[in-house]
Amino acid sequence: MNIGSGCAERQIYVGGEYVPENEARISVFDHAVLYGDAVYDTACAWGGQVFKLDEHVDRLFESAHALKIEIPLDKAGVREVVLEIVRRNKLDNAYIKIIVTRGVGRMPLLSPYHCKPNLIAFAIPYLSLIDSDAQQEGIRAGISSLRRIPSECLDAKIKCCNYLNHILMRMEANEAGLDEAIELDIGGYVAEAPGYNVFIAKHGVLHTPGENILVGVTRQTVIELRRRRE
Ligand SMILES: Cc1ncc(COP(=O)(O)O)c(C=O)c1O
Known part of the structure; x- marks a missing residue:
């Protein structure tokens, strides 16, 4: 196929x-x-x-x-x-x-x-999970009931082909009518999403988790672009 x-x-x-x-x-x-x-x-x-x-x-x-x-x-x-x-x-x-x-x-x-x-x-x-309308209008995401596998068990920085932890979280979100899952680490802190790093823009400040994540190339680019504007 x-x-x-x-x-x-x-x-x-x-x-x-x-x-x-x-x-x-x-x-x-x-x-x-x-x-x-x-x-x-x-x-x-x-x-x-x-x-x-x-x-x-x-x-x-x-x-x-x-x-x-x-x-x-x-x-x-x-x-x-x-x-x-x-x-x-x-x-x-x-x-x-x-x-x-x-x-x-x-x-x-x-x-x-x-x-x-x-x-x-x-x-x-090129294909994206998020179509162009959703890119403009936003998507619906929810906190997963599952937790990210702790880095003590499998380092989140390793981009390995075992993505079941992420897949289960995305399935749970999709089956609840949401587009995407927000993954918390075992301590309950926001980590990332299945296939993305996450940012929060609050009062003009950009926040992004630094632990228990895949260190994304996009994340690093966003941080660099933001620093250039400061
Ligand atoms: C779990 C996870 N986090 C974050 C990312 C984002 O990484 P990048 O910006 O390098 O594509 C990915 C990309 O596949 C990912 O699988």
């Missing part, structure tokens, strides 16, 4: 080569499939330019390092794959994912050793 457009020849980078989407394969024994044992990053391109590519690649390497997954290319190589996947799919505005799975081990057991990591990258036409 082609996601996002009718492009029959979409190219995917997997296993060290660019292949048509219908030929893109990973093993069912890959730890990503068996255990959610993989890291990823999401970037966007606008007008053919990938926004903050270095920052996304740096964060991918930090996530992989934290999980002791060795990315099969260096940073320059990964940057080139990202640019090439956008080029090959002839996209100006793109939603890009770069995934590094731990790979297949000697046996389909929990051992993370002797696995061969696999780098995957795809780019599809």
